[in-house]
Amino acid sequence: MTGFRDRARREIAEEHRSAALLPIMRKLVADSRAMLARGPADARDRAAAARADAVDRLEELQRRLREQLALRGVGYHRAATAAEAVDIVRRLLGDARRVAKSKSMVAEEIGLTHALREAGIDVLETDIGEYIVDLEGRGPSHITAPAVHLNRARIRDLLARAGAPLETDDPVVLSQHIRDVVGRYFQDCDAAITGANTAIASSGRFAIVENEGNVALGVSHPRKHIIVTGLEKVVADEAGALAILQVLAPSATAQPLTAFTHILGSPPPGQERHVVVVDNGRSRILADPRYRDVLRCIRCGACMNACPVYRAVSGLAYGSPYMGPIGAVISPLLWPRGGQADLPFASTLCGACTEACPVGIPLHRMLLDLRADAVERGAVAGRAERAAWKAWAAAFSLPTGARAAAAMARLGLRGGGRLVRPLAARGADPRLLPEPAEPHDPALLAAAGPDRSERPVIAPEEVLPPTPVERFRLRAGQLGVGFPAAAPASALELSAAAAVASTGSVLLTGAPVDRRALLAAPAVALRVDPATVVEYPAGLEPYLGADDALILTGPSRTADIEKVIVRGIHGSQEYAVLLEPPIA
Amino acid sequence: MASVALFDPCYLQTLRPGDAGDARRVLEALGDTVTLIDGRCCGQPAFNSGFRTEARTVGRQLLKAARAHSAIVTTSGSCTAMVRHYLPGLWQPPRDAAAASIAARFVDFATYVARHPALDRLGLRLPGVVVLHESCHSRRELHASAAFSAILSRIDGLEVREPAFAEECCGFGGTFAVKQPETSVEIMRAKLDALGATGARVVVSPDYSCLAHLQSGAAGLGIQLEAWTLPELLARALA
Ligand code: SF4
Numbered sequence: 001m002t003g004f005r006d007r008a009r010r011e012i013a014e015e016h017r018s019a020a021l022l023p024i025m026r027k028l029v030a031d032s033r034a035m036l037a038r039g040p041a042d043a044r045d046r047a048a049a050a051r052a053d054a055v056d057r058l059e060e061l062q063r064r065l066r067e068q069l070a071l072r073g074v075g076y077h078r079a080a081t082a083a084e085a086v087d088i089v090r091r092l093l094g095d096a097r098r099v100a101k102s103k104s105m106v107a108e109e110i111g112l113t114h115a116l117r118e119a120g121i122d123v124l125e126t127d128i129g130e131y132i133v134d135l136e137g138r139g140p141s142h143i144t145a146p147a148v149h150l151n152r153a154r155i156r157d158l159l160a161r162a163g164a165p166l167e168t169d170d171p172v173v174l175s176q177h178i179r180d181v182v183g184r185y186f187q188d189c190d191a192a193i194t195g196a197n198t199a200i201a202s203s204g205r206f207a208i209v210e211n212e213g214n215v216a217l218g219v220s221h222p223r224k225h226i227i228v229t230g231l232e233k234v235v236a237d238e239a240g241a242l243a244i245l246q247v248l249a250p251s252a253t254a255q256p257l258t259a260f261t262h263i264l265g266s267p268p269p270g271q272e273r274h275v276v277v278v279d280n281g282r283s284r285i286l287a288d289p290r291y292r293d294v295l296r297c298i299r300c301g302a303c304m305n306a307c308p309v310y311r312a313v314s315g316l317a318y319g320s321p322y323m324g325p326i327g328a329v330i331s332p333l334l335w336p337r338g339g340q341a342d343l344p345f346a347s348t349l350c351g352a353c354t355e356a357c358p359v360g361i362p363l364h365r366m367l368l369d370l371r372a373d374a375v376e377r378g379a380v381a382g383r384a385e386r387a388a389w390k391a392w393a394a395a396f397s398l399p400t401g402a403r404a405a406a407a408m409a410r411l412g413l414r415g416g417g418r419l420v421r422p423l424a425a426r427g428a429d430p431r432l433l434p435e436p437a438e439p440h441d442p443a444l445l446a447a448a449g450p451d452r453s454e455r456p457v458i459a460p461e462e463v464l465p466p467t468p469v470e471r472f473r474l475r476a477g478q479l480g481v482g483f484p485a486a487a488p489a490s491a492l493e494l495s496a497a498a499a500v501a502s503t504g505s506v507l508l509t510g511a512p513v514d515r516r517a518l519l520a521a522p523a524v525a526l527r528v529d530p531a532t533v534v535e536y537p538a539g540l541e542p543y544l545g546a547d548d549a550l551i552l553t554g555p556s557r558t559a560d561i562e563k564v565i566v567r568g569i570h571g572s573q574e575y576a577v578l579l580e581p582p583i584a
Numbered sequence: 585m586a587s588v589a590l591f592d593p594c595y596l597q598t599l600r601p602g603d604a605g606d607a608r609r610v611l612e613a614l615g616d617t618v619t620l621i622d623g624r625c626c627g628q629p630a631f632n633s634g635f636r637t638e639a640r641t642v643g644r645q646l647l648k649a650a651r652a653h654s655a656i657v658t659t660s661g662s663c664t665a666m667v668r669h670y671l672p673g674l675w676q677p678p679r680d681a682a683a684a685s686i687a688a689r690f691v692d693f694a695t696y697v698a699r700h701p702a703l704d705r706l707g708l709r710l711p712g713v714v715v716l717h718e719s720c721h722s723r724r725e726l727h728a729s730a731a732f733s734a735i736l737s738r739i740d741g742l743e744v745r746e747p748a749f750a751e752e753c754c755g756f757g758g759t760f761a762v763k764q765p766e767t768s769v770e771i772m773r774a775k776l777d778a779l780g781a782t783g784a785r786v787v788v789s790p791d792y793s794c795l796a797h798l799q800s801g802a803a804g805l806g807i808q809l810e811a812w813t814l815p816e817l818l819a820r821a822l823a
Contacts, residue, residue, distance in 0.1 A: 009766045018770055026749060308753040312770040346764065348757025348771070349632060350720035368670070371634030380634070389630055393638035396594070396624045397645050429765050430804035431772075431797070440786075442820065444810050445712025449783035453748040 003339070004346045008313040017314040020151065024563055025305045029356070030456050031254035032302060036358075038256065038502050039246055040536050047247040048360035050240035051296035054232070058286060058295070061201040061234045062277065068204025072266040075274035078231075082110035085228065085278045089193070090119060092226055092274050096190035100182075102215045103127040104195025105143055105299050106230045106278050108321035109334070112193070124189070126182045126214040128175055128569070129560035135162050141315035141323065144252045144301040147560055149314045155561060171561035179569050182214055192218035196229040196264075197298065198244055199275070202237040203546065205265055206275075207245060209258040213556040213570025216260055216515040220268055227275040231282040232295040238263075242538045244298055247358040251302040256475065256503035257537060257553040265548030268512050281334045290369050294329050296359045301326075303353035303363055309346055318343060325353035325363045332370055341379035344370035468501040469530040469583055475504030479554030480567060482576040484525075491576065492521035498532040498543035499577075505553040506577065507540055512548035519556075523574035526552070530579055587617040589653035591646070591690070593663045594625040596813075599796050606819035607659050607693060613822055614702045621656065623649040628666040631674075632758045640674040647671070647686045656690045659815055661722030661791040662758075664692040669725055692722065694790045694814055698731035703738065710821035711741035714812070715784035717775070717798065719791030720753050732790050735814070739821045747778040756797035772801045780807055788812050 011017050036043065054061060066076045077092070079085035089112060093099065101113060101123050113123050113134070125134040129146035133139060135158040140146030147155065156169040159177065166173055186192075194215050196206040206227060208215055219225055235241050241263075249255040267273040286292050304310040304324025315323030320331040320340055328347060331340035344367045347353075353363040374380045464471055473483060481504065487493050498507045506526050508518075518524060534540060540551070555573040559565045567573045588611060592604035608618045623646035627639035646667070650656045658664045672684035697703060716736065722728045736744045755761070755771025776798065779787055785808055789795045795811035802809040 005764055005766070008764065012766050012770050018774065022774060308755060308771045308774075309764075309767055312767050345634075345760070346767075348720070348753050348755060348760050348768075350753035350757070351724040352720070352751070352753065355724060368632065368634075371632070372636045373634075375634035375636075386635075389633065389635040389638045393630065393635075393641040396642040429769060431761075431769065431800035432804040440810055440812055440816065442712070444785040444808070445710065445714065447785045447808075448713035448743075451745055451781070451783045453745075453778065453781040455748045 002319070003342045004317060004319070005342075007317040007319055008346070011313045011317045015149070015314070017149065018312050021148070021311045021314060024148065025311050026456065028254055028305050028563075032251055032305070034459070035250035035254045035256060036247065039250065040538070043243070043246050044358045044360070046243040046538070047298070047358055048296065050235055050243040051298065051359045052293070054235045054240065055286070055292060055295045057236070058232065058234070061236060062231070064201040065199050065204060065234055068201065069275065072204050073273075074204065074267065075272075077274060077276045079276055079278050079280070082278070082280050085110045085276055085280065086112060086115040088276050089226060089228065090116065092276070093121065093191055093224070096121070096224060098122045098124075098185070098189040099191050099193060100124055100126050100186055100189045100214075100218055100221070101193045102195065102210070102218050103130050103146070104193070104228050105321065106195060107193065107228050108140065110228075110278060110280065112228065124182065124185045126185070126218065127560070128178045128212060128558050131178050131182065132158060132560065135159070138316055139321065142301060142304060143299050143322065143326075145560065145563070148563070149316060152561055171564040172566050174561055175558050175566040175569065179212070183570060186214075186217045189221075191224035191226065192221040193226045193228060194218045196227050196233060196275070197248065198241050199229060199234045200238060200241050201234055205263050207241045208262040208264065209245065209248060209260070210262075211259045211556065211569070212558050213260065213519055215262065216519055217570060219262060219264055220271075220512075220515040222268075222270055223272065225267065225271055225273045227273070229275060229277060231277055231279045232297075238541050238544055239538070242541055246537045248298055248300055251300040251356070251358045253559065255553070257505050257551060259552065259554055259556045261505075261551035261553070263544060263549035263551070265512055265546070285333050291329075291333055291366060293361055294326075294333065294366060296361055297326055297330070298359055299326075300358060302356040302358060306352040306356040308348060308350060308352065318346070325367070329363055329366045329370065332374070341374045341377070344374060345380065468533045468535055469579065471501040472499050472504060472528075472533045473579075475502065476506075476554070476577060477504070479504050480573070480575070481554060482574075483579070484576050487525035487578060488523045488574065488576060491523035491525040491574070492517065493525045493527065494518075496526050496528045496532070497545065497549075498534060498540055499528045500537055500540065500551075501533055501535050503537060503553055505537065505551050507543055507549060507551050509543070509545040509547070509549045513550045515550065519571035521572055523572055523576065525576045525578055527578045527580050530581070530583055586615075586655070587619070588696075589619050589621045589650060589656045591621055591623050591650070591656050591658045591663070593658065593660045595796070596659060596792055600792055600813060603659055603792065603813050603815055606813070607657070607815035609822065610697065610815055610818045611657065613706055614697070614700050619653070621649045621653065626663040626666045627671065627674075628663060629758055631666065631670060636674055643667075643671045643674060647683055650686050650689065654689060655696070657693055657696045658690055659693045659813065660793065661692050661694070661719045661726055661728065662793055664690050665721040665725035692726055692728055692790060694722070694735060695726065695728050695731045697818070698734045703735075706738070706822065708738050708818065708821040709740040710817070712786070713743045713745060713784045714786045714788045714817070715745045715747055715779050715782040716750075717747070717754065717779065717787050717789040717794060718750065719789055719794045722790045723751065728790060732814070735818070736788070739817075742821070745782040745784050747782050749778055752778070754794045754798055756794050758793070761797055769801070772797065776801055776805065776807055776809070779809060786810050786812050788814060788817050790814050
């Protein structure tokens with residue numbers, strides 16, 4: 001059985017992952033930090049509190065959710081295991097033969113796409129990143145950016161091999177090609193499957209975030225929509241959901257909010273909707289006080305973005321649908337008898353993950369506990385290692401052992417001089433332990449050259465305009481939203497319920513919001529009353545209404561190919577706001 | 585004049601035997617009376633490897649040796665973090681409380697010196713340029729960043745450079761460096777690049793474990809970079 005080390009060695013040697021991932025992740029981490037700083041100062045604390053509360057009252061909230069969903073006519077199905085979840089989805093699909101699936105980590109976890117295909121159902125991954133990694137066949141390498149390990153040339157190759165030779169490897173061309181394939185499929189499929197970022201217990205709604213618009217097409221499928229979600233993905237109320245949304249996109253992709261934030265109310269007329277709530281080990285995790293807080297996770301990926309190990313080896317080295325620090329914690333908990341017991345050791349324990357996590361999960365401390373568990377269960381460390389630690393403990397606890405211990409340590413630490421190990425591609429292990437008594441040369445203090453560090457450019461602090469509506473205009477403008485004097489000809493005109501200053505977002509409500517009309521329109525004009533502009537997403541709570549809502553934050557987009565932003569995926573890139581009454 | 589105990593961690597005894605002497609000189613220059621305690625190891629190597637029984641066996645000796653002292657200065661950030669944050673948790677209540685009360689008296693060298701009332705009177709001077717590498721344990725578990733920088737800024741004539749991406753790990757991670765050598769080296773290369781780009785030839789850290797790792801990498805890759813501990817730097821700056 002191959003372990004983390006073998007896979008990591010391969011990713012480093014054959015792919016030199018850090019060359020691409022290090023710059024991407026460094027930028028993402030810096031941008032995320034700046035984006036979070038735009039929000040309210042207590043945003044992370046509020047998100048953590050909302051998640052902690054949900055974990056504390058998980059079953060109570062699930063009961064409430066079930067009652068509320070019944071009132072909306074949405075089916076609620078609880079699956080104890082992955083196999084049960086797959087069976088339920090198959091049964092719910094009935095005679096559906098063509099299924100459009102959007103991104104869902106739980107679906108990856110239970111192997112849904114694979115299982116449905118085995119059963120003869122045609123499943124299309126409709127997220128651009130997922131579509132690409134589906135062609136490659138190695139699975140996603142990041143929870144929010146599945147294809148981040150592939151460059152444009154490789155993606156063009158994959159498409160060509162799948163029968164779609166394209167003239168260039170321009171991310172715009174590649175993204176638009178996949179967009180068209182997906183768009184055609186949506187015109188003629190029997191059902192849609194999506195994930196959900198959180199279910200809202202008090203109202204029976206679902207918050208789902210996305211950038212491309214494929215989820216908008218999925219949730220508005222004319223006949224059947226199935227949501228697959230984890231047991232822990234519930235939150236008490238709208239305030240809690242907004243607290244989560246406020247940190248999710250900034251932490252995940254350094255966006256203020258994603259292009260679409262769906263607050264799904266009742267299904268559109270004619271649509272049958274179900275939710276499958278997957279346990280698959282979560283109840284067991286909940287029962288262990290050392291690990292239960294990992295159920296707070298909102299799957300933002302910030303921990304892997306910050307992780308030095310992830311950046312060196314990519315998500316493919318983890319051998320699990322969940323990678324990086326969250327993967328190293330949750331994989332052995334979900335699959336106690338799987339081959340993931342070595343993942344908690346794939347960490348330097350630097351704590352960058354814990355620091356990055358917006359909901360306060362002490363990831364590096366959990367890794368330590370999981371290491372002890374793995375040793376105790378006998379899942380890692382062979383007889384030789386166990387004997388070595390015993391001997392070490394004995395040597396270091398002899399009453400007169402200082403000398404013996406030092407000698408022992410010298411033996412252990414310096415035994416080989418050079419730590420020669422077969423390091424596949426990038427040469428043998430170059431490390432050479434220093435001589436203990438080596439005197440240091442003070443001349444080196446003076447031997448410095450000029451500082452040539454390439455530091456990330458820190459944008460100068462913005463001077464923000466004084467009123468919320470002007471701030472809204474600034475932020476929306478930065479996302480590519482126009483503010484014309486009149487609606488463009490042929491634009492679909494809609495009245496907004498509210499808008500958000502810090503994110504440049506516009507809120508639409510309806511029973512339900514007609515997402516398909518919105519995406520089909522060549523241009524969209526949104527009328528916003530300046531009096532309804534709130535400062536932060538959390539301020540939208542009183543405007544959300546009781547049914548369906550959609551928060552738009554800039555035009556649809558993707559960054560699934562080399563993190564290059566391509567605007568206008570499903571739906572227009574022409575997107576205008578009319579302030580009514582206009583401001584001076 | 586205070587009386588302090590000094591704990592010289594196992595790997596420093598082995599890899600940098602002069603370090604305890606340097607730390608003692610600095611503490612004595614501050615006017616303290618220094619006792620070297622007979623503790624060998626905080627138990628961290630075993631603890632981080634999942635061997636908690638072994639970590640407890642070894643850690644017990646250190647707590648025993650420290651029991652009589654009101655302040656135990658430790659010249660390694662990661663060992664201080666181990667003792668303060670993890671060691672007491674290896675015992676069940678109520679014994680963990682006794683362990684915690686001793687553990688709470690451990691303080692890292694940087695924090696101790698930065699808070700010392702006599703620091704201003706030391707008259708530190710050392711012309712030259714250094715680059716600092718703050719260890720992850722010192723930064724995130726001990727929150728000692730400010731103390732570390734404050735001390736360096738007291739040294740007359742010393743230019744302190746900070747590398748780009750200073751908060752990034754060096755790839756050491758204790759037994760990680762041995763068990764996952766490919767990944768460890770990959771991370772280390774990025775850190776060496778950032779340190780090297782500052783132009784400094786001497787890197788200083790409150791944690792010699794990271795330094796030894798970086799030093800071993802620099803030596804093997806032919807990069808001119810020497811790793812100095814904080815006590816070593818201060819001892820040279822004394823007079
Ligand atoms: S553990 Fe925290 S940082 Fe990592 S994915 Fe989950 S919420 Fe995000």
